[in-house]
Amino acid sequence: MVFNLEHHDPEAYRRKARMISFAMAGQLIIFGLLFSMLLTSTFGSSLWLNVLGVVLGLLATSALFAVLRERPWMAEVRYVWQLKHHLSQVSGYLAPLRRELEENNRTALDLLTFYHQGMAQLAELNGRTANSDPERLAEKSQLKIKREEQGLSPRVESVDTQDLQAFKRG
Structure with a gap:
């Protein structure tokens, strides 16, 4: 695979990388809590249901991130x-x-x-x-x-x- 070196503004990259990291962390927390809450309210309280909720939150965050990574604002x-x-x-x-x-x-x-x-x-x-x-x-x-x-x-x-x-x- 041919890879071309490109010039990118370091400050713009760091700003976007921080913003994306915070957004993904927040999204993971929200999805994890949401799935855990839905599972425990449906099936009763259990540590394993909470863990499953976090795993589902991670999968949902990963799926959304996979869709968004091709967006132009993610270029850097x-x-x-x-x-x-x-x-x-x-x-x-x-x-x-x-x-x-x-x-x-x-x-x-x-x-x-x-x-x-x-x-x-x-x-x-x-x-x-x-x-x-x-x-x-x-x-x-x-x-x-x-x-x-x-x-x-x-x-x-x-x-x-x-x-x-x-x-x-x-």
């Missing part, structure tokens, strides 16, 4: 979920990608560059500072040098995570 949040998903996929292959980088594998170079760009963007969107680990900084520098040597752009705009299948986890 949806993008960050997808970014996290793709970064997670790449992180499972970091060891073989780093080995292939030493062999000047272009795909490994692109995937590792995407990984570092994505991690930096994720930190920015979440309002955190980027990781200043010396090993990570050295790897970013090495990637930049290798990309310059090969005449490539210092940035990767899109990546196909299906390319990971060529690498063995290790």
Whole structure:
């Protein structure tokens, strides 16, 4: 699946993410209480009916959220979920990608560059500072040098995570 890196305003993302989190938590509470109340008033008071009410509330909240996630106002949040998903996929292959980088594998170079760009963007969107680990900084520098040597752009705009299948986890 091809994933394109996009620019999103960090402040707008954080504001929407907070709003959506509060709305979903409130919705879960209301649905859970509503289903619990309906079940206990119909079948009598029981801990298991209250638990079932909360589970039904969770299912109802999840179903509503699944319907709403494709709305245009969810674009920033949806993008960050997808970014996290793709970064997670790449992180499972970091060891073989780093080995292939030493062999000047272009795909490994692109995937590792995407990984570092994505991690930096994720930190920015979440309002955190980027990781200043010396090993990570050295790897970013090495990637930049290798990309310059090969005449490539210092940035990767899109990546196909299906390319990971060529690498063995290790």
